[in-house]
Amino acid sequence: ALNSSLYTYEVAPVFTIMELEIYEKMLNFVGFNGGEGIFVPGGSIGNLYGINVARYCKFPEIKTKGVFALKKPLCLFTSEKCHYSIEKAAFTLGLGTEAVFSVKTDARGKMLPEDLENKVLLSIEQGYQPFYVNCTCGTTVFGAFDPIEPIADICKKYDLWLHVDGAYGGSVCLSRKYRHLLKGTERA
DSSP states (O other), X not given: OOOOOOSOTTTOHHHHHHHHHHHHHHHHHTTOSSOOOOOOSSHHHHHHHHHHHHHHHXXXXXXXXXXXXXXXXXXXXXXXXXXXXXHHHHHHTTSXXXXXXXXXXXXXXXXXXXHHHHHHHHHXXXXXXXXXXXXXXXXXXXXXXXXXXXXXXXXXXXXXXXXXXXXXXXXXXXXXXXXXXXXXXXXX
């Protein structure tokens, strides 16, 4: 309503403080103790940022040397019922769509953790460097919530970044009745 620029404290001190308060409150809702955040205009760009941050955190040299500095091609994993933005982000970030391993889901649209682990092992056999798993909380067609806890266990076992795509269902963190659907998000 005020059309303020919010990029620095010097330009918008009150709005910057309000923004930090909102981040802190939202981080607490999903179980993070501390942390940072950004507002994004939609889930697609949020997923792209998630993959980019994960890639940078695991391979910081990507910033200065680009993808050609990597010894193996990177790959990521997501359910067959995920949002199309994951494949689009892989293309945009130079990973290629073949670097996206599609994980099977059950009849209700939830990712099958045992197939995730099989796909991680398959990717390694094929010469890829796995680095990222997208866990969807609220798929756009089924409204399915992937089982975060067992997926987080696999991510820990193989040192993979866990991203929780809550663009559609993440708002359940505000509900006492449905908050349990996000159990394990704090492990992302």
